Amino acid sequence: MIGQASKRGKAWRVFFLALPLLLFLxxxxxxxxxxxxxxxxxxxxxxxxxxxxxxVPDAYRDILLRIxxxxxxxxxxxxxxxxxxxxxxxxxxxxxxxxxxILGISSGAAFGAAxxxxxxxxxxxxxxxxxxFAFVAVGVVLLISGQAESHFISLxxxxxxxxxxxxxxxxxxxxxxxxxxxxxxxxxxxGSLSLASWKDLAxxxxxxxxxxxxxFLLRWRLNVLSMSDEEARSLGVNVRREKMLVIAATTxxxxxxxxxVGIIGWVxxxxxxxxxxxxxADNRLVIPMSAAMGASIMLxxxxxxxxxSALEIPIGIFTSLxxxxxxxxxxxxxxxxxx
Amino acid sequence: MSVxxxxxxxxxKNFTLKVEALKFESAKITAIVGPNGAGKTTFLKCIGAxxxxxxxxxxxxxxxxxxxxxxERARLIGYVPQEHDTVFNxxxxxxxxxxxxxxxxxxxxxxxxxxxxxxxxxxxxxxxxYTGRSISxxxxxxxxxxxxxxxxxxxxxxxxxxEPTTFLDPKHETEVLQLVRKLAIEKQKTILVxxxxxxxxxxxxxxxxxxxxxxxxxxxxxxEIFQEPLLESVYGMxxxxxxxxxxxxVLR
Numbered sequence: 001m002i003g004q005a006s007k008r009g010k011a012w013r014v015f016f017l018a019l020p021l022l023l024f025l026x027x028x029x030x031x032x033x034x035x036x037x038x039x040x041x042x043x044x045x046x047x048x049x050x051x052x053x054x055x056v057p058d059a060y061r062d063i064l065l066r067i068x069x070x071x072x073x074x075x076x077x078x079x080x081x082x083x084x085x086x087x088x089x090x091x092x093x094x095x096x097x098x099x100x101x102i103l104g105i106s107s108g109a110a111f112g113a114a115x116x117x118x119x120x121x122x123x124x125x126x127x128x129x130x131x132x133f134a135f136v137a138v139g140v141v142l143l144i145s146g147q148a149e150s151h152f153i154s155l156x157x158x159x160x161x162x163x164x165x166x167x168x169x170x171x172x173x174x175x176x177x178x179x180x181x182x183x184x185x186x187x188x189x190x191g192s193l194s195l196a197s198w199k200d201l202a203x204x205x206x207x208x209x210x211x212x213x214x215x216f217l218l219r220w221r222l223n224v225l226s227m228s229d230e231e232a233r234s235l236g237v238n239v240r241r242e243k244m245l246v247i248a249a250t251t252x253x254x255x256x257x258x259x260x261v262g263i264i265g266w267v268x269x270x271x272x273x274x275x276x277x278x279x280x281a282d283n284r285l286v287i288p289m290s291a292a293m294g295a296s297i298m299l300x301x302x303x304x305x306x307x308x309s310a311l312e313i314p315i316g317i318f319t320s321l322x323x324x325x326x327x328x329x330x331x332x333x334x335x336x337x338x339x
Numbered sequence: 340m341s342v343x344x345x346x347x348x349x350x351x352k353n354f355t356l357k358v359e360a361l362k363f364e365s366a367k368i369t370a371i372v373g374p375n376g377a378g379k380t381t382f383l384k385c386i387g388a389x390x391x392x393x394x395x396x397x398x399x400x401x402x403x404x405x406x407x408x409x410x411e412r413a414r415l416i417g418y419v420p421q422e423h424d425t426v427f428n429x430x431x432x433x434x435x436x437x438x439x440x441x442x443x444x445x446x447x448x449x450x451x452x453x454x455x456x457x458x459x460x461x462x463x464x465x466x467x468x469y470t471g472r473s474i475s476x477x478x479x480x481x482x483x484x485x486x487x488x489x490x491x492x493x494x495x496x497x498x499x500x501x502e503p504t505t506f507l508d509p510k511h512e513t514e515v516l517q518l519v520r521k522l523a524i525e526k527q528k529t530i531l532v533x534x535x536x537x538x539x540x541x542x543x544x545x546x547x548x549x550x551x552x553x554x555x556x557x558x559x560x561x562x563e564i565f566q567e568p569l570l571e572s573v574y575g576m577x578x579x580x581x582x583x584x585x586x587x588x589v590l591r
Contacts (some may be wrong), residue, residue, distance in 0.1 A: 121428045217446040224440045226427055230389045231420055235493065236413025236441025245445075280473075281427035284448065 013279070017288065020076055020295040027072050027299050031306045033063055040064075066198075073205065074196040075302045075315075076295040078264060079271075081208045081257045083294025085250040086268025087275070087286050088215050091226040092246050095152055096276075100254040102160035103155075106265075108137025109258035110253075111166045111173065114185055116259075118177045125203050130259035134251045137162050191264040191316015193302055201322075204256040211228035211253035215287060218246060222283040264316045265324025267294055273330055340383060340400050340415070340496040340529055341365045342386070347349075347395030348440035356381050356553040366527040368546035370534050370575040376575055379533040380421070383499045387539030399497065413441035417490035419500040421480070423482065425474050431485055433469035435461055450529050453492075460491035463526075464518060465526075466533065479512030487518065498522065500532040504539065512536070516543045540589045541565055549573050561587075 029035045035043065043060040046053040086099040100106050102334040112133030113126035120129075141162050170189075179186055188195060215222075219244060224232050229239050257264075271294045272286060277284045301319060305312050342363040363369050369487040371379045384390040386397060388409060395540045396403050399415055400509055407415075437458065439453040449457075461467050464484040465565070469477070477485065483503055490498055500519065504512040520543055522528045534540045541561045550557040551573050558562050565587060570578040579590040 052521070091427070096426070220443070221428065221440070221445045222447050223433065224437050227437065228420075228424070231418075231423070232420035232440075233409055234387050234413065234416075234420075235437060235489075236410040237445075238409050244447055276427070280428045280433075282433045304448045 007126075009279075016296070017292045020079075020292055020299065023299040023303075024072055024277050025319060027075075027303050028064065028068055030303045031063070031068065032310045033059075035063065055251060070196040070198050070201050071193050072299065074193055074201060074261065075244070075298040077201075077205055077208045078193070078261055079267060079294035079296070079298025080212060080291035081253040081294075082264060082267040083271035083290040083297075084215050084287055085253050086213055087272035087283070087290040088218075088222060088246055088250055089268075089287075090272055091151070091222040092243060093155065094226055094228070096273060097269070098155075098223075100250060101234070101263070101265055101268070103164070104137035104141045104159050104166065105134045105251050105254045106263050107163040107166035107170070107256055109255040110189060110263055111132035111137075112255070113169045113259035114170055114173045114189070117185065118181055126259040127203050127207060127256050131252060131255035133166070134255040134258070135248075137166055138247060138251055147328045148265050148275065170298070176267045187314065188262045189316075190314035191262040192312075192314040193261055194312055194314075195260065200260040204260050207256035208253045211256070212291065213250040214249040215246065215253075216291075218242075218249075219283045219287040222246070222287070223281075226283070233302055253276065262314070262316055264318050264319055265325065267297065270323050271327055273327075288320075342497055342529055342531075343401075343481070344386065345396040345398070347382075347392050347397070349384055349390060349392045351381075353446050354378070354553060355489040356385065356545070357424065357458070358382060358555055361548065361555060361558060363529055363531060365529050366523055367545040368523050368530045368532060368543060369538035369546045369548060370532055371548045371550060372534055372537060372540050373550035373556075376552075377550040377573075379550055380501050381534060381553075382550065383418070383501055383531060387499045388412050388415050389418055410441050412494065413493060414498045415495050416499060417493040417495035419486050419490045419503060421501045421503075421505060422479075422485055423474070428473045428475045430470065431466065431472050431474065431477070432457065434474055435488045435492050438489040439447060441493060455493060457488075457492045460488040463491060464488045465523075478511075480507050480514070483507065483511075483515055484518070487515075487522075489523060489524070496527070497529045500530065502535065504534065504536065512539065519543065537565075537570070537589050538587060573576075 029037055029040045040058060042056050043052040043064055046056045047061060047065070067082035076188055089098045089100060089103065109130040112131070116124055116126040121196050140156065141158045145151065145158040156257050173198050174182055174185060183286035224235055224237050225239070225242060225246070227235070272290050275289045275293055279289055301315055305315060344361045347358045352526070369452060371382065373379055381390060385392040385563060395405065397405050398587065404412060404415060435457040436449050439449055439456060443449055443453060453489050461470060464487055466481065466484055472480065485504065503515050503519070507515065516539055519530060519532060523530050544561060545559050546559060547564060549556040549569060556573055557569055565580065567578060567580055574590060581588040582589060
């Protein structure tokens with residue numbers, strides 16, 4: 001019967017869906033200041049009832065509440081956001097190589113956030129500038145490439161050009177930035193979770209949640225949208241309207257994420273690819289599994305960064321260093337050209 | 340449901356399709372034939388709203404449906420493309436289920452009713468055992484059947500089929516056309532099918548439409564219009580029609 005999965009398949013799904021929660025709990029004790037599981041338990045209890053464990057040092061509570069919790073929540077949100085946005089865009093553009101970076105969304109968002117940080121200061125939410133320019137970037141890419149005959153090649157080339165243009169604008173912003181702001185900007189652009197604060201999360205997390213919920217609800221529709229536009233239209237889909245909806249949702253989550261962590265590449269490529277290898281192409285599974293696996297990978301990557309040395313490598317550099325060789329290996333193995 | 344086309348036109352670059360008036364009878368098979376570039380596929384796509392016709396009317400049982408939303412139109416007209424280029428390797432069941440898109444809100448998942456419709460469609464084309472297989476594992480003949488099953492799950496009264504037998508060997512070609520006939524008889528579908536094989540068109544269709552340079556040259560029952568002079572003028576070459584035990588064979 002249609003829709004019946006094997007018991008083993010179901011068990012794997014449950015495992016991967018529960019993995020982020022498990023990793024989250026483990027990650028709370030990892031860092032330059034390690035907290036044992038027992039200490040962690042007592043700290044959590046003492047947060048609710050301070051008199052129950054008077055021996056728990058204040059530093060533990062500070063580390064947990066002000067540093068680790070926002071950082072790990074951000075890692076989960078960004079991992080899920082990038083992976084789901086990659087999977088959705090790949091279905092929409094019928095190509096497993098597409099992601100928010102190729103479409104210029106990331107560079108537009110980075111420029112918008114940098115512009116906001118440099119000229120409007122930290123008090124003004126950078127998410128607004130990031131969203132506006134991410135939308136402008138993807139709009140320009142789609143407008144120019146949509147008129148060409150060979151859609152994917154023109155999409156790729158226009159994406160490269162628009163990304164280069166926004167990178168140049170970003171350099172211009174950096175040129176005008178004060179040395180103090182420039183240093184923060186430089187670190188942020190490399191993709192870092194260490195700047196996580198409750199203030200940033202209060203704005204970005206709800207935006208990411210809205211985008212993720214929207215894409216989760218659209219997950220079956222993404223199957224139909226992954227057919228050729230002609231097929232989707234004949235099946236009764238308002239292709240233009242639904243494409244815009246998916247692009248708006250992915251732009252929203254990318255802009256909300258990029259404005260606080262900078263550009264983190266390759267997660268949106270690799271995670272959906274692995275999910276499809278493991279669970280098949282049906283987006284009813286690809287979307288939730290990508291969210292879970294993206295969150296898990298980001299938590300593990302951040303644990304490695306925090307656990308290995310006190311000198312933290314920005315996570316954007318780490319994901320690129322690990323992601324690119326994996327991607328090349330996958331490309332070689334599949335022996336397929338998606339142009 | 341009967342289909343009537345009035346003054347339908349479509350232009351792309353230097354090609355123009357112009358169909359003044361054409362009627363397709365309910366629960367009958369109409370074969371659209373003609374040389375390459377005659378506009379057969381474009382005509383089908385305009386009827387199926389896959390391509391936007393620049394003007395014209397399309398009446399289904401007397402009601403003009405040209406301005407209907409894509410979702411409502413898809414419940415009336417199903418379209419089977421010539422081929423499906425697989426980018427993502429869906430399972431057969433998931434692929435056929437996509438035929439239910441016109442009945443499912445963009446934010447919802449297929450219901451039990453949708454799953455049942457997909458199962459029935461797969462059973463009708465004889466691929467019930469294939470639900471768990473992936474599309475890339477199928478032969479091109481099986482893939483055609485899956486495309487037909489998807490359109491069947493759409494439960495539309497009218498089916499448009501674009502060259503469903505191209506690149507198929509004689510056995511699979513016959514199987515697909517027998518299935519087309521079964522759809523017209525058992526499911527009462529009004530079927531418009533573009534074909535290259537004139538012999539198959541004469542054998543399986545209740546009526547034929549000959550197209551050339553974007554226009555309809557002739558239409559009617561095969562026994563009335565299937566004549567050598569017409570073939571010669573449409574294809575620009577001499578053709579001889581032989582009668583063999585009631586079957587028409589074309590020599591060229």
